[in-house]
Amino acid sequence: MKVKQISVFLENKSGRLAQVTRTLGENGINIRALSIADTTDFGILRLIVNDPEKAYQILKNSGFTVSATDVIAVEVADKPGGLAEVLQLLDRAGMNIEYLYAFLQKSAGAALVVFRVERLDEAVKVLQESGTRILSGNEVYKL
Incomplete structure (x- = not known):
């Protein structure tokens, strides 16, 4: 991921x-x-x-x-507060976000955001457990 x-x-x-x-x-x-x-x-x-x-x-x-x-590419709901929902998941888990930026291309109904966090593997687990979609490297490279 x-x-x-x-x-x-x-x-x-x-x-x-x-x-x-x-x-x-x-x-x-x-x-x-x-x-x-x-x-x-x-x-x-x-x-x-x-x-x-x-x-x-x-x-x-x-x-x-x-x-x-290594970073993670996360689908974020393309609606007001969509990014806040993902950020709150990471905040509740005590994860510090070093930086983030958006993709130039959108996924179906979602924005794509790149995250660099301190504990990458833990962040992936927290996001996956919440049902947040994380794209694999191969998915991202082919966009």
């Missing part, structure tokens, strides 16, 4: 984001979701792609500082 996320450390300079996306595109890597957290000097680009192992190697071989992290 885990999804591999690629994180790229980027200097906050003109053209760096374009370089990453061009490098991935030229190598047949399709971006499924992304998030950027930045400061004045640098940023962290987080990506869900169709082939994370290949993307990791390509970016590393192209000189980027890159890492891979």
